[in-house]
Amino acid sequence: MLGVEAGFVPEFGFRARVPLANGRFDRTEVDMRIAELLVESKLTESDFQCREVALVESYRDFAQVFDHRNLPQDARGFMSYQLIRNVLAAHHGHCSFCVMLDARRPDLREAWFAVMSCIRIVDLRLRCKVLTWQELAQALPVKLQRFLQQKYGIAAGNNPMTLGDESFAANV
Secondary structure (H helix, E strand, O other), rough: OOOOOOOOOOEEEEEOOEEEEEOOOOOEEEEEEEEOEEEOOOOOOOOOOOHHHHHHEEEOOHHHHEEEEHEEEOOOEEEOOOHHHHHHHHHHHHHEEEEEEEOOOHHHHHHHHHHHHEOOOHHHHHHHEEEHHHHHHHHOOHHHHHHHHHHHHOOOOOOOOOOOOOHHHOOO
């Protein structure tokens, strides 16, 4: 499901060291790295965070990677900062990127598609994907399926984000 060969061990809290324009590197972490795949996971957090324009624009490759004029913004700055940062990490590390989210949260799905549509580099955009926890649950052992169901209400196969969903299909 993740496009990664078996046998790789996931690394949680991966320090991607995304380059900044001043020659330094950022200190934030990507939720998980497995082989050449970076993953941002959303289970309980409400959004992908917002950061000031100056901070986001301080990433060395920001203007090369994104059509920044069309990235979602509000009065505070760029919305979906975690997604922007992780796409920059994938670009820097020549990795793929996957956001894992709850299919019952169309707002998170729309936020991802808004960011992904602003990626200028076609090869990078093609290395970006989305996976729902409901889809993943189908491939998990029964014990983990029960845990997701009991703790988060996520059931295998209970995926409202399908190709039959017109809003989803319009964004693919």
